[in-house]
Amino acid sequence: KAGVTQTPRYLIKTRGQQVTLSCSPISGHRSVSWYQQTPGQGLQFLFEYFSETQRNKGNFPGRFSGRQFSNSRSEMNVSTLELGDSALYLCASKQGADTQYFGPGTRLTVL
């Protein structure tokens, strides 16, 4: 089985722009979660999608949003980018109550 894939792997944007990141879960996994990883804050939960519905949400501003499609693929969007949004964005998928499996991440740099 193919693992979780994320595109793009690297992205450079400037302040004020918006960005969309994509995640394809492991086949058969219906839950997709997104995390932000920074050196100062570590790994922080952004949100989880299950069957095209947001099931959980972390403590991030409304500039961070996401969605899930009927094939379980998910996207996250960050609008009005700030310097502090520079981070490794990770997505993870799981099936039922099973363990989460992570993708390689998208490294976002905001200049």
Add this chain to the structure above:
Amino acid sequence: TQLLEQSPQFLSIQEGENLTVYCNSSSVFSSLQWYRQEPGEGPVLLVTVVTGGEVKKLKRLTFQFGDARKDSSLHITAAQPGDTGLYLCAGAGSNTGKLIFGQGTTLQVKP
């Protein structure tokens, strides 16, 4: 708010030494996962512990889940340079895609 305190944050040891990483919380988790992460990549699952008091072994790595399911430890015997990396513990609630991560332990094993 659920928190996981992971210690130590940094560890630099010689090849052949033993080490233990601790993960503590005041909250109960339905399961706890240990991941290892290489720079620029996503976390890779090492083990999931579910039952209080559970001990799992993965070659030279021993994982333990506390009886009350609030804490966990990772013990590495005879560390090797290939063990170098960032070790992360993560607690999960029941049937949720939200993981609470510890701050991580950066391990460096010198030859």
